[in-house]
Amino acid sequence: MKHKTPLLDQLESGPWPSFVSDLKQEAEVRAKNVKGIEYQIPTDVCEDLLGILELSFKHGRTHWKHGGIVGVFGYGGGVIGRYCDQPETFPGVAHFHTIRVSQPAGKFYTSAYLKQLCDLWELRGSGITNMHGSTGDIIWIGTTTPQIEEIFYELTHNLNQDLGGSGSNLRTPSDCIGQARCEYACYDTQNLCHTLTNDYQDELHRPAFPYKFKFKFDGCPNCCVASIARADMSFIGTWHDDIRIDQKEVKGYVGGEYVPNAGAHSGRDWGKFDIQKEVINLCPTGCMRFEGGKLEINNRECTRCMHCINVMPRALRIGNERGLSIFVGAKAPILDGAQMGSLLVPFVKAEEPYDEIKEVIEAVWDWWMEEGKNRERLGELIKRQGFQKLLEMTNIEPMPQHVKEPRSNPYIFWKEEEVEGGFSRDINEFRKYHQR
Amino acid sequence: MAFISSGYNKDKPMEDRITDIGPRKYDEFYHPIIAKNKGKWLYHEILEPGVLVHVSETGDKIFTVRVGGCRLMSCTHIREICEIADKHCGGYLRFTTRNNIEFFVDSQDKIAPLKKDLESRKFAGGSFKFPVGGTGAGITNIVHTQGWIHCHTPATDASGPVKSTMDVLFDDFKSMRMPAHLRVSLACCLNMCGAVHCSDIAILGYHRKPPILDHEYLDKMCEIPLAIAACPTAAIKPAKIELPGGVKVNSVAVNNERCMFCGNCYTMCPSMPLADDVGDGIVIMAGGKVSNRISAPKFSKVVVAFLPNEAPRWPQTTAVIKKMVEAYAKDANKYERLGEWAERIGWERFFEKCDLPFTHHLIDDFRDPAYFTWRQTTQFKF
Numbered sequence: 067m068k069h070k071t072p073l074l075d076q077l078e079s080g081p082w083p084s085f086v087s088d089l090k091q092e093a094e095v096r097a098k099n100v101k102g103i104e105y106q107i108p109t110d111v112c113e114d115l116l117g118i119l120e121l122s123f124k125h126g127r128t129h130w131k132h133g134g135i136v137g138v139f140g141y142g143g144g145v146i147g148r149y150c151d152q153p154e155t156f157p158g159v160a161h162f163h164t165i166r167v168s169q170p171a172g173k174f175y176t177s178a179y180l181k182q183l184c185d186l187w188e189l190r191g192s193g194i195t196n197m198h199g200s201t202g203d204i205i206w207i208g209t210t211t212p213q214i215e216e217i218f219y220e221l222t223h224n225l226n227q228d229l230g231g232s233g234s235n236l237r238t239p240s241d242c243i244g245q246a247r248c249e250y251a252c253y254d255t256q257n258l259c260h261t262l263t264n265d266y267q268d269e270l271h272r273p274a275f276p277y278k279f280k281f282k283f284d285g286c287p288n289c290c291v292a293s294i295a296r297a298d299m300s301f302i303g304t305w306h307d308d309i310r311i312d313q314k315e316v317k318g319y320v321g322g323e324y325v326p327n328a329g330a331h332s333g334r335d336w337g338k339f340d341i342q343k344e345v346i347n348l349c350p351t352g353c354m355r356f357e358g359g360k361l362e363i364n365n366r367e368c369t370r371c372m373h374c375i376n377v378m379p380r381a382l383r384i385g386n387e388r389g390l391s392i393f394v395g396a397k398a399p400i401l402d403g404a405q406m407g408s409l410l411v412p413f414v415k416a417e418e419p420y421d422e423i424k425e426v427i428e429a430v431w432d433w434w435m436e437e438g439k440n441r442e443r444l445g446e447l448i449k450r451q452g453f454q455k456l457l458e459m460t461n462i463e464p465m466p467q468h469v470k471e472p473r474s475n476p477y478i479f480w481k482e483e484e485v486e487g488g489f490s491r492d493i494n495e496f497r498k499y500h501q502r
Numbered sequence: 503m504a505f506i507s508s509g510y511n512k513d514k515p516m517e518d519r520i521t522d523i524g525p526r527k528y529d530e531f532y533h534p535i536i537a538k539n540k541g542k543w544l545y546h547e548i549l550e551p552g553v554l555v556h557v558s559e560t561g562d563k564i565f566t567v568r569v570g571g572c573r574l575m576s577c578t579h580i581r582e583i584c585e586i587a588d589k590h591c592g593g594y595l596r597f598t599t600r601n602n603i604e605f606f607v608d609s610q611d612k613i614a615p616l617k618k619d620l621e622s623r624k625f626a627g628g629s630f631k632f633p634v635g636g637t638g639a640g641i642t643n644i645v646h647t648q649g650w651i652h653c654h655t656p657a658t659d660a661s662g663p664v665k666s667t668m669d670v671l672f673d674d675f676k677s678m679r680m681p682a683h684l685r686v687s688l689a690c691c692l693n694m695c696g697a698v699h700c701s702d703i704a705i706l707g708y709h710r711k712p713p714i715l716d717h718e719y720l721d722k723m724c725e726i727p728l729a730i731a732a733c734p735t736a737a738i739k740p741a742k743i744e745l746p747g748g749v750k751v752n753s754v755a756v757n758n759e760r761c762m763f764c765g766n767c768y769t770m771c772p773s774m775p776l777a778d779d780v781g782d783g784i785v786i787m788a789g790g791k792v793s794n795r796i797s798a799p800k801f802s803k804v805v806v807a808f809l810p811n812e813a814p815r816w817p818q819t820t821a822v823i824k825k826m827v828e829a830y831a832k833d834a835n836k837y838e839r840l841g842e843w844a845e846r847i848g849w850e851r852f853f854e855k856c857d858l859p860f861t862h863h864l865i866d867d868f869r870d871p872a873y874f875t876w877r878q879t880t881q882f883k884f
Contacts (some may be wrong), residue, residue, distance in 0.1 A: 073814040077662060078627025080669035085572040085661045087625035100646030104503055114575075115651070122650035123813040126779030130654045132772040135806035139515040148652060164652065165525040168525035176531050177584035184577040184584075189506070193577040197597050200647060201693040207574075207652050212505075219510035222520035238525075242599070246528075246536050247556050247564060249543040256528045267522035287794035291599050294799050295700040295792045327837075329548040336836050348837060350796055373795050373837070379545040394603035398694035401734040401766055403871060404801055406700075432536065441732075 067091065068110055069117030073124060086406040092193050101467050103189055107158075107210050111192045115159030115208065118150055136163050136211055138218040142273040144229030145148055145214055165191070165206040165217060166230035169265065171256035172246055182225055190217050201280065202240030203230035228267070234277050234441075236269040241283035242290040249379060250372065251285030252303025253416035259283045262427075275431075276438035286384065287372050293393070294407045295460060298444040299427065300393040305385030307411055308365040309374070315381035316361045317340075327377050333487055345374050389415040390424050392426060394456070395445030405445040408453065410460065412467045433459035452479075517836050533594035533606045535564045551676050552634035553613055565607045567616050569632040570643050570668070570675060573601040574651060574661050582631065590616040591772070593595075598684075600643045602636050626723070635676040639683055641827070642675065644668060647695045648687040655765055656690035657782040660705030664688055666815040667705070670824050681834035684827065685791075692764050701824055702840040704787035704802045709780035712761040713774035717743045717753040724771035726754060732770040735760045750808045762868070784819050788826060789841030789852075800841045803849075805856070807863035822858070829856045848883050 067090065077086045093112035095103065108114070118129050133147035146164040153160035167183070183204070185195060192208030199205040209217065221227045230238035239262060242248070244255030262281060263270065269279075282293030283302040293300030318324045319339055325332060326339045341361075346354050353367035354374065361381070363374075375382045392414065393407030414422050430444065433456070438447050449455050457464055482489045511517050529537060539558035546556040554566040583603060587595045594606045607616060620632040636642035647653065649660025667686065674680065689698040690707040693695060698704040720726070732739045737760035743753045754774075756767075767774045776782075786809065792801030805826075809818045826840075833855055834843035846850040853860045866872035 075627075076814045077665050078625070078629065080628075080665070081630055081633065081672045082665055082668035082675075083570060083572050083631055083633065084625055084629040084665060085574045085625050086574050086665075087627040087629060088572060088574070088579050090627075091625065092578050095576075095578050104506060106503060106506060109503075119651055123662065126782060126811045126813065127735070127777040128650045128654060128656050130650075130652060132654050140519070140521060142857070148654075162652070165779070169533055170526045171528040171599040173597055173599075174528055174531035174536075175597070177587040177595070179526070179531065180580055180584050184580055188577050195575050195577065195580065196573045196648075197571065197575045197580065197601070197603075198573065200645065215510050215512065215515070216506075216508040219508040222523060223509065223518070225526075226523060227526055228523045229522075240599070243596070245541040245543070246532065247540075247543065247566070249545055251541075254541070260525070260528055264524040267524055273524060289792045289794065289799070292700065292792040294794075295790075327638070328546050330678055330683070331836065332638070333551070333640065333680075344836065348796055371794050371796055376795060377837075383544075398689075398692075398699055400693050400764060403868065404699040406799055406801070 067116065068113040069120060071116050071120040074116060074120050086116070089194070096193065105188075106213055106216075107192065107208070108191045111162075111208060112159040112194065114156040115162075115192065115194065118152060118156045118159055121152065121155075130162075133163075136214060137186075138215055140227070141229065141271040143232040143235050143271055146232055148208075157386045158274055159192075159208065161210045162192070162208040163211065163214065164215070165209065166199065166232055166238065167204040167206060167221065168228050168230040169202050169204050171242070171259040171263075172240050172243055173198065173202075174246070179225075183227075186217065186220050186225070190220075201237050202231075203238045229271070231270045234275045235271065235273040235275045235279070236266050236275070237278050237280045238270065239263050239281035240291060241282065241284050244283070244285040248285060248383060250288060250303075250375065252305055252384055253285065253301075253390050255283040255285045255301075255303070257418070258301065258416055258420060258423070261418070261423075265424070269431075274436060277443055278443045279431075279434075279444065285371055288376070294396060294400065295404075296396055297393075297407065298395065298397070299430065300396060301390045301416075301423070302372055302393060303390050303416075304413065305386065305388045307385040307387040309363055309368065309385060310383040311363065312381050312383075313360060316378065317359065319378050319381055320356075320359070324378075324380055328379055345377050346374055389413050390423075392423070394430065395443070395448045397443045397445045402446060402449070405449075408445075408448070409468060410456065410462065412465070429460040430456075520672060531594070531596075533564065533592070533608075535562050535608055536594075536606070538562065539564070548638045548678070549613075551640060551678055553617070554637060554639055555610070563608075563610075565610060565613055567605045567607070567613060567620065567634060568598070568636050569603050569605070569620055569634050570630075570636055571597070571601050571603045571632075572661065572665075573646065577632070585877075586616075586619060586632070590619065598639060598643075600645050601635070602643050603632070616739060633672070633675060638678040639680040640674050640676070640678040641671045641680065641684045641686060644686045644688055644705075645698075647690045649690040651874065653690060655693065655768060656707050656783055657709045657765075657777070658690050658705075659813065660688055660690045662814055663705055663784070663816045663819060666817075667820050667823055670820040671827065674827065680827075680831055682837050682839045684830070686823070693769075699787070700790035700792045700799060701802055701803055702788065703826060704790065705819060705823075706785040706787060707782065708785045709763040709776040709778065709782050710806070710808065711776060711778045712737075712756050712758045712763065713767055713776050715753060715756065715849055716773035716775075718745055720754065720771065720773040721752040723773045726752060726771075729754060729771040729774065730769050732766045734764060734766065737761045738767060779811070783811050784816070786819070786826075787824055789844045791839050791841055793839075796837070797839075797842055803843075803844075804864055805853070805858055807861060825858070826856045850883050 196205035282297035787802035
């Protein structure tokens with residue numbers, strides 16, 4: 067190796083896969099170059115990457131600078147400029163830009179496709195990736211400016227593949243595994259994710275928003291992609307009718323024939339399954355009872371938390387009248403504190419071509435693009451102008467489902483048209499009855 | 503190296519240009535059993551840690567073997583994943599939201615050889631390449647951000663602390679002895695590229711020193727009004743500064759007492775770096791969740807205000823995490839998430855049981871929501 071890495075070397079031991087060993091492995095493959103690849107960026111790029119990371123481990127500080135303006139013609143996102151602050155010592159990573167490649171919904175792959183991606187990235191980049199970035203994209207870490215258009219050309223012409231989002235635009239949407247392999251999914255997350263990603267390609271590639279905007283799609287309230295915590299608009303599957311009960315299978319759990327919670331707790335002896343203690347008593351609404359060997363659910367009072375279904379997946383199934391709830395405004399703490407998504411649409415069917423859903427999205431965007439300040443997330447705008455304003459702009463009727471509780475202060479911003487007679491009054495008329 | 507053209511003509515960038523085609527369609531990559539049974543799944547079962555079966559109403563079954571992966575991954579490693587998928591799975595696989603890799607097989611007898619193959623592969627340094635696990639009431643892979651490998655704003659590394667933490671929690675990746683699943687996440691700065699703020703245990707990089715001002719370059723590198731506007735506490739104001747040579751320049755002044763070290767100014771202005779070897783380190787947060795199961799989603803709470811960046815293995819950070827995991831595993835009820843446990847026993851008990859000191863840093867003093875976190879009842883525990 068070109069640089070000594072005594073600190074990083076200590077991360078090669080221990081059982082968890084070592085990214086240091088992997089980086090070294092890539093460095094060796096490039097150095098040997100058995101396949102005879104005509105590398106388009108420096109061959110020793112991975113060695114310089116290890117070198118500069120070692121320096122950060124030594125200094126306790128990053129050695130990457132702010133990104134410059136790099137990208138592909140006609141797009142305002144998908145490529146993030148990256149330069150190191152020690153280019154003389156580590157010339158291989160002096161220019162080391164990130165490419166975001168839009169991942170397939172559900173993150174399903176075939177080996178054939180992954181190998182095609184590798185062929186391109188080994189030739190024109192560092193060969194180092196993130197599978198995947200936090201937002202969902204395939205991230206390619208490290209290439210030089212002249213390679214960016216070449217990569218884009220090959221992606222679009224040979225791989226039928228586009229870039230993802232970055233900057234003040236729609237970020238690459240992502241979804242859970244959904245109906246592809248999960249019995250809890252209340253709608254086809256992959257189809258909705260893919261459809262909206264494609265329908266909104268312009269918003270994804272050409273920044274026209276006040277700030278970033280994220281869509282995430284969870285098939286059920288278990289929220290495996292954390293949409294409610296991190297998406298400006300989160301789409302969470304739910305149902306409107308009754309949980310389907312198979313009483314025979316309930317007996318199977320009670321009798322010990324099946325392990326509860328699909329076997330998730332098998333690493334410890336928790337004792338015999340107790341339906342009263344583990345299901346009925348933990349139901350947050352108390353809408354269930356188990357009597358005479360029969361399970362009853364008062365579905366009208368159920369808030370669809372998934373606990374009973376998670377514990378007894380063979381016996382209980384999501385309802386048949388399915389759709390999704392839309393939550394808005396989630397974000398991480400920058401700047402004014404973290405926000406969880408707030409319920410905007412309690413229930414909407416998720417059926418192609420998703421016009422009803424798109425109507426809500428576009429109304430929200432129109433408002434945010436008109437009123438949002440530079441670098442103001444949707445959640446912050448909702449806080450600044452009020453949830454009522456959001457309802458007004460999206461034409462959604464207020465309902466108790468929108469709040470955890472009604473306001474505890476009476477400081478209502480009455481509008482003039484809501485108050486009989488309006489706000490203009492005659493002081494002289496008032497003084498006829500009330501002396502100064 | 504000779505330049506190899508892709509066919510792109512930089513003099514005519516619009517020639518044959520293809521744009522806005524989006525990602526590849528997901529169903530090109532479905533395993534045939536998944537394609538056939540989509541939307542028809544009846545139930546699933548975790549057969550052993552890391553191994554799942556999903557059963558369809560058609561009678562079909564798909565078996566999944568889940569392995570941990572580093573999100574930072576080389577093409578050589580991806581090719582090895584492909585080789586395994588080709589050998590055992592007809593080439594079909596997927597990645598999970600938490601950076602795990604899932605291999606699909608269509609019959610139960612294919613699981614053992616696949617598992618054996620996966621567990622036999624090790625890196626030259628000795629670590630497993632494909633540890634099987636990450637299911638059920640255990641501790642799955644850590645979702646994380648970029649850190650020192652590629653980001654310009656981090657207050658800690660990402661891959662280093664993650665590797666160190668997963669080494670310490672490795673047995674719980676491979677088993678399911680927890681009361682409920684326990685999610686660990688890492689964000690290397692407050693920007694939090696991930697749902698760290700709603701995790702059972704969150705590792706968060708944080709600065710503790712206000713920006714250093716590079717007066718000589720500030721006005722040339724930055725839009726001063728944008729830097730001022732970026733500050734959420736209005737701690738930055740414009741200032742005229744006289745450089746040592748006597749030249750006067752436009753720059754900014756920072757009211758250090760108002761700075762809460764978010765780094766937003768640095769995002770807007772490269773002449774205001776916050777990074778510092780002693781100032782930077784880790785905040786530990788706990789008790790968050792995103793699932794709506796039993797209780798509503800919750801934010802994680804700050805339980806350790808600061809731990810130093812101790813490269814390469816962050817021993818204090820991993821020790822605190824291990825302590826919290828063991829206290830939770832010992833004391834929580836079945837199905838109870840870490841945050842639900844803390845709320846049931848009371849946070850005063852949480853600090854006692856986790857053997858963590860409570861300091862003034864942990865009391866919220868940031869704007870209105872702070873008030874709602876103070877205790878306004880006579881009900882507390884001694």
